[in-house]
Amino acid sequence: MYSIGALSDRTGVKVPTIRYYEGIGLMPEAGRSAGNQRRYDGRGLERLQFIAHARGLGLSLEAIRHLLELSDKGRDCADAHQIAARHLGDIRARIARLQRLEAELARLSEVCDHAPGEPCGLIDALGDHRQCLGDH
Amino acid sequence: MYSIGALSDRTGVKVPTIRYYEGIGLMPEAGRSAGNQRRYDGRGLERLQFIAHARGLGLSLEAIRHLLELSDKGRDCADAHQIAARHLGDIRARIARLQRLEAELARLSEVCDHAPGEPCGLIDALGDHRQCLGDH
DNA sequence: TCTTGAACCTCTAGCGACTAGAGGTCCTAG
DNA sequence: CTAGGACCTCTAGTCGCTAGAGGTTCAAGA
Known part of the structure; x- marks a missing residue:
C-alpha cells in the first residue's frame, strides 16, 4: 500500500494533482487509512502511471478519461x-x-x-x- | 469615433475580449457616449490592432503589456x-x-x-x- | 415622433489543468 | 512520548478568454 506521497514519488505527479484527479473522477476514490489518509494499491499506481504518461504525450484529461474507459471495459x-x-x-x-x-x-x-x-x-x-x- | 462593435469588426477581436483588455489595463479606459457606451478614436484602434497582431504571433498579454509600455515611452x-x-x-x-x-x-x-x-x-x-x- | 430590435452596459461564473495557501490532523522514527 | 514531516479539506488564484443574466441605449424605418 502506498501513501499519496509515495505514489507521487513513483509517478512524478504532484500530490495536489493526484487529489485533483480524484476530484474530477479520473482516479477512483482511494481507500483510506484509519486516520483518513489515502492508501493506494498496485492498480492505483498503474492507473496514475497511465495518466501521467498520456499527459506527458500531451493528451487532454478528457481524451485520457476516454482511453481509461476503453481500457476498463473491453479496450x-x-x-x-x-x-x-x-x-x-x-x-x-x-x-x-x-x-x-x-x-x-x-x-x-x-x-x-x-x-x-x-x-x-x-x-x-x-x-x-x-x-x-x-x-x- | 468607433463603437466597441465597430472596433471588433475592424480588428477581429471579440467585443467581450476588448472589455476584458480594458479591465486588465491593456487597453486604456475608453471615452463614453452620453449614454455610457464606449467610443474609440484612431489611437484606440491602432492599439487594439497592435495587441491583436502580437497575440496572433503568440505573445502573452504580459509580454504585450511590456511592449506597449516601451512603445508609449521612448521605444x-x-x-x-x-x-x-x-x-x-x-x-x-x-x-x-x-x-x-x-x-x-x-x-x-x-x-x-x-x-x-x-x-x-x-x-x-x-x-x-x-x-x-x-x-x- | 415613435417603435422596434440590434447593440450596448455591468456583473458573475465557467473553461482546462493545475497551483498556492490557510488551518488543522495523523503517522512514524527516535 | 514527542517532534516534525506528511497528510487532510477547503478556498482562491493562474491565463485568456467565453457565456449568460438582466437591464439600457442607439439608430433606422414607419
Missing part, C-alpha cells in the same frame, strides 16, 4: 486509435502554426537596425500586419 | 528585441517538444495490429513508458 482498439489519430493531427497542426510564427517573428526581429534615437522597426512591425508575409 | 529597441528573442526561443522549444511527441505518438499508433479480441497494444503502450524511445 476497443478502433476507438483508441481514433483518439490517438485525432491528437496526432492536433499536434501536427500546432507544429505547423508554430513554425509559421517562428518564421514571421524571426523575420520581424531582423527589420530593425537598432539605430539609437530611431523608432524601433520591430515595434512598428508588431503593430502593422501588412509588414508580415503570411497569415497567423 | 527601447534592445528591450523589445529581448522580449521577441525570448518568445522566439520559447516557440522553438515548443516546436521541438511537439515534434518529439509527434514521433512517439505516431510510433505508438503502429504497434497494434488491430486484431479483434486481442488487447490493444496502443492502450498498453500508453500505460508503459518503457515502450517509448525517448523522454517527454
